[in-house]
Amino acid sequence: MVSSKLLCVLASAAATSAFDPQLGFNSYVEVENRTIDEIYQAALKEGGTVTMWHGGDEKDQQNSLKEAFEKKFPGMTLNITVDLSKYHDINIDRQIATGDVYVDSVALQTLHDYPRWKSQGALLPYKPLGWESIYKDFRDADGYYNGFYVFNWANVWNTNYVTDGPKEFDDYLRPEFKNKLVLTYPNDDDAVLFAFDLIMKQQGYEWFEKLLAQKPRWVRGTGTPSTLVASSNGSYVASFTTSIGLTPSSPFNLSFPSTSGNFVSWPQTGAILKDAPHPEGAKLLHSFVLTEEYQTATGGWPVRSDIDPPSGYPSIWEMPGTDVTKFSQFMADRAAVERLRFFFEDRIGSAQGLSPLEDNI
Template sequence: MSRSSLGASALATLIATVVCANTASAEDLAAIEAAAKTEGMLTTIALPHDWCGYGGVIESFKKKYPDIKVNELNPDAGSADELEAIRANKDNKGPQAPDVIDVGFSFGPAAKKEGLLQPYKVSTWDSIPENVKDPEGYFYGDYYGVLSFVINKDLVKTAPEDWADLLKPEYANSVALAGDPRASNQAILGVYAAGLSAGATGAEAIGQAGLDYFAKMNKAGNFVPTIGKAGTIAQGATPIVIMWDYNGLSARETLKGNPPVDVVVPKTGVVAGVYVQGISAHAPHPNAAKLWMEHLYSDEGQLGWLNGYCHPIRFNSLAAENKIPKDLLDALPPAAAYEKASFPTVEDQDASKAVVTAKWDAVVGANVK
């Protein structure tokens, strides 16, 4: 069905018939694509181009659907900011209202509970593991990685090997998180990982132990209250940044040896994080949002995450079908680095997040920005 052949009444009927949560069929996809082209825009939020290969993923979507403009909002926003953007724009159909979100695993159930998401099951739904998707289709995992230390080798001569090392005097004024731990899922899990490394058990206790760890780091003068990224690593403002392995590997590639960058997965407290996708319940362009999800969960979209050094959520399915190029596998850290990885449950993440976000200011006292 061409864009020009779709009348107003037909469009209304079409949109009404493609909003169901059942797994999309080929007929559904054709209808969704036609409606999405009529909408003509997709509004995303919090998608830095150097995060998990998003730059390439967005470009491949544009190439596939040139009739749909991609409107990108606030690439440096955290997961909490994404949910706030939906709340703030629920009655606004303008360009500041996001259609889709990409948030940390624990933010998915919270967004569903609050009524911020609408259900939709992509056509590859069955190959997404059950434990990382909402059974009704409100949110679903898309990729994961592990937290690592990303290091400017020009400034840090001896790379830290574990969390305890970061408290040493030699790392004075050197260590940063890649987000604000009061809002960023990546930073919150960084605190969680530190607590796990300290030997704490139970989500709330792990969160508290992580806060105590960062309080020690801040008191020692090692913590830098600046959101770390490739630019701050290169400038020397944050010589060591705690961030996802895929972001660190992407930064290393982007900086091209100027300065040389090392990416170290710690020996203990190895925490894996799953990020989930969802469609706003108030999306101005709901069919473009569905088409975007279909793109992300297609073989092409999933391999796009591997290009960005991420493990796609359909990794096992793609590997079983021999669809993963060897060069993409070889670019990832050795499999041994992931052997001790812990995948916190949504419940654990919720419990630790509540502790970290509520107590960071009182316990650590560093205003990260």
């Protein structure tokens, strides 16, 4: 149980701003001018360790980042913990409030946290290598945070059981999908909540009632639907609350709305905590994430304007059916988010089951 004393400390921290109206924020911070090898050597001298908390819902989701980073920089260790961003952020708040910061770097879906942490003076301004090429809408002008990579949801199906995959959201209402859909609780994940908000604003409430008549299976975590679609032997064959990258491999195929509908995309955003125990290691990690090598390896849309998206796709700004800036606006209005969350909780119940990080499905 959180003590009343700690709650008071958290409230006090939330009310404190590091912004000086005379001086502004640290907009004078220069773009990193060392080579990546020079940053690497500084990180080794610091101890060769980086601790990162990353948003997600499966423990191994960022194993590829850990492996790529440690392979690129021998002697470095990336300790990475994946959990739902909404849980990471409250624990980061506790570290900040108690002055016991032990995490170096964060990369979260909770985009509304970053301006708040910036105003509290809790972030270290840093403009990593590649800064000038990051799309301006994906970076804080003062260098306190920036996008790492673009995440999105897509229409996903198992080609072993579905020949005519869903292209538009009305397609999920087809008779062959009854009892065959697996969807993430919208009241458990804000990016899924936003997806339902977009769909219902276009399709109307009646669409949601018809979707409920399809009797989808509701699950926790956005990795769970793709896992079940791939492994349930046809019990569940399609979802629109998950992602498998832009270049699917067997048994998956994917699509995005082409004639109607909107899908969710956003820049998963990273920052370094001001009191990070390993700031040089964190700077190395942030500069590495922005390299062409790693931006290309993610298989998604890059956050840099000078790196091409995967073959067959336009830039995220030219992609039909999405506005990559809208999710941050949605997240900033916490009262509206909570009202919408309670609407879905009333209709489908609270999220049931263990966290996907604890559940083996």
